[in-house]
Amino acid sequence: MDESKRYSVVSLFCGIGGMDLGFQQSGFEIIWANDISANACKSYEKNFGLKPTCGDISKGSISTIPDADVIVGGPPCQAFSLVGKRQPDDERGELVFTFLRIVKEKKPKCFIMENVPGLAASRINGRRLTDYLIEEFQKLGYCVNIIQPIATDYLVPQKRRRIFILGSLKGFIQKPDPISFAKECYNIDTNRYDRSARAAIGDLGPCVSKGESSEYRSKPHSEFAQIMRSRDRNSVSLHECPRMSNKDKEIVAYIPPGGNYQDIPDHIAPGRVLKFKETGGRTTTYGRLHPDEPAYTINTYFRRPNV
Numbered sequence: 001m002d003e004s005k006r007y008s009v010v011s012l013f014c015g016i017g018g019m020d021l022g023f024q025q026s027g028f029e030i031i032w033a034n035d036i037s038a039n040a041c042k043s044y045e046k047n048f049g050l051k052p053t054c055g056d057i058s059k060g061s062i063s064t065i066p067d068a069d070v071i072v073g074g075p076p077c078q079a080f081s082l083v084g085k086r087q088p089d090d091e092r093g094e095l096v097f098t099f100l101r102i103v104k105e106k107k108p109k110c111f112i113m114e115n116v117p118g119l120a121a122s123r124i125n126g127r128r129l130t131d132y133l134i135e136e137f138q139k140l141g142y143c144v145n146i147i148q149p150i151a152t153d154y155l156v157p158q159k160r161r162r163i164f165i166l167g168s169l170k171g172f173i174q175k176p177d178p179i180s181f182a183k184e185c186y187n188i189d190t191n192r193y194d195r196s197a198r199a200a201i202g203d204l205g206p207c208v209s210k211g212e213s214s215e216y217r218s219k220p221h222s223e224f225a226q227i228m229r230s231r232d233r234n235s236v237s238l239h240e241c242p243r244m245s246n247k248d249k250e251i252v253a254y255i256p257p258g259g260n261y262q263d264i265p266d267h268i269a270p271g272r273v274l275k276f277k278e279t280g281g282r283t284t285t286y287g288r289l290h291p292d293e294p295a296y297t298i299n300t301y302f303r304r305p306n307v
Contacts, residue, residue: 012073142167258290
């Protein structure tokens with residue numbers, strides 16, 4: 001692509017703009033965005049100065065979406081998440097096909113679709129869903145590549161895995177090199193970079209009530225903390241104390257750093273925890289961060305220790 005041109009981006013399922021931020025910082029122009037959540041749209045507008053079209057993208061007319069050089073989006077992942085119920089009739093799973101239809105009609109130069117790794121384990125008519133999507137995009141003339149990065153490779157202190165389907169009419173889009181990314185964007189040497197939970201949140205002060213701001217307890221103590229405070233902020237929002245039942249407080253007292261539900265004594269463990277002990281899985285249920293390790297993937301119910 002011509003680096004002298006400012007390319008346009010359409011953002012589907014934009015949320016508050018996590019994916020869009022990278023494009024904006026790289027000089028792309030976001031010309032249109034959409035999300036079904038009114039609160040997400042309000043946050044997006046504050047973050048980017050662009051008011052998204054708020055509504056169900058699957059029920060609107062594709063003709064109202066402007067043409068763009070790039071289409072990006074992360075269709076809702078709950079239907080494919082390995083943590084969720086993965087119900088075959090979950091309507092949210094249909095939105096990957098909405099993304100496909102929009103790309104088919106708008107024919108951008110490039111597209112990026114993001115989702116959870118469970119997308120690759122899902123099937124359609126007996127075929128792996130990702131194989132089906134690749135074939136459909138290839139029929140449109142795209143060179144398609146799938147990458148499955150982990151956030152810790154890109155300086156995020158969290159074991160968060162994702163799948164990206166990358167398509168281009170000009171050739172294959174390769175996986176970004178983590179070492180080059182860290183050096184070019186933040187002048188960081190990945191060999192010395194600390195990805196631990198302590199490096200991420202060790203400078204936070206006491207948690208506060210909902211809606212209040214919390215002061216930092218120290219100066220930036222890690223390279224990650226320095227990135228997070230690049231705008232010289234002295235306080236942080238959303239550092240709130242979740243409500244916990246007396247039973248949960250009793251349970252978490254038994255869990256050491258890095259531990260989870262497996263450390264709960266059977267005599268106080270709820271029935272669902274005893275079942276998890278028999279069947280395995282559910283790593284983050286009653287999970288406790290280890291200060292020297294990255295955090296587990298933050299899920300939808302992060303405020304509830306028993307999920």
